[in-house]
Amino acid sequence: ALVTEVETLMAANPSLTGKTVVITAGPTREALDPVRFLSNHSSGKMGFALAAAARRAGAEVTLIAGPVSLATPPGVKRIDVVDSREMRDAAERAADLCDLFIAAAAVADFRPATVAEQKIKKQDDSEEDVVALVKNPDIVAGIAARSSRRPFTVGFAAETEKVLEHARGKLVRKKLDLIIANDVSTEDGGFDSDRNAVTVIDSTGSETLPPALKTELAERLIEIIAARAFAQ
């Protein structure tokens, strides 16, 4: 396995040699009570593929992963988290020491306002209920807004409509350096799919990549990001 990894490292263009990269991946789970949670369909595949590609490109890679069932890419340091606040804390700590931060996780926008310590009992006479939600920290926006120790900051925009418009809005509002937009309503962009079709957007314009396996797409994205972030 070591020989394979060395060969892979040498075969790739080592465009991130000497760089430290932090990547978040997967969904978060926000507890309502000890049994129930709010989550989303993120598989983590794109973030894990990016971590593998960044490692092959020569970077020191830390992968902060929500609850997914994926193997850690060789040579990558992995930190497992469950909810958005754990992911935020891990990301903030890791970002202090990194050159490039890629937020590929599908962090829940909101969490239940209170977490019940015991399983919430269904009242048999009530046909309706409400769950009060509060906004979660916006992890990538927090890192992009730093005035010091700010890495090159890349976000993702998983959208189901007006994909480029929504993604450009996020790029500006969150002060990101680059955003990767994908349409999760199409077959090639689905969360659980092995394939993806994305558009890379920064302040200078956008580049749409052809649909490809997430593993292949990750190689291309790391090349593009490395060139934008670290080219002289």
Added chain:
Amino acid sequence: ALVTEVETLMAANPSLTGKTVVITAGPTREALDPVRFLSNHSSGKMGFALAAAARRAGAEVTLIAGPVSLATPPGVKRIDVVDSREMRDAAERAADLCDLFIAAAAVADFRPATVAEQKIKKQDDSEEDVVALVKNPDIVAGIAARSSRRPFTVGFAAETEKVLEHARGKLVRKKLDLIIANDVSTEDGGFDSDRNAVTVIDSTGSETLPPALKTELAERLIEIIAARAFAQ
């Protein structure tokens, strides 16, 4: 594989020969929009173990499974569903023709009142939000309440406090023939655990089984259920 299965069938006490058994298993997922959902920590292991044990006891078994990553036990017919209404429809159809219905699934009590067709956009100026919920159909209570084509009906009560009291309440309120109570707050009762510790309750009393592997516990539970349901 066929020889192994035949041997296993012959080794077990064929206490359910000629009987048709329907078992639900796993969580349900209730969509908020194309990306987000409400779910719970059920692994499906207990329901799948019961399906395997019922099959080994000689029954024709249909397993109605929510989204889990478990292999179908040999000789068991499996129907995959996602949300509680799909599970209800599949369970009602299968129950028409069965002798024994075991509801081991952790069906969501509530679902979002509306499902957005597009991903819900976070409004950046709002720090709070609410999700309106409506009660889901109570699948096992619906089957237990039948006046005709009513199978022997077994439920589960996954509780975190006052376990026996809550379980007895459910047995009576839902008109079940038998209920299996477990404390999911303990290490041996956890949803993702391979072990479980349960108490079997019916109108005549209760029997607490020692903590055991879910596969072993399933054998014992099928013996107990078969004896209560079909003994002359």
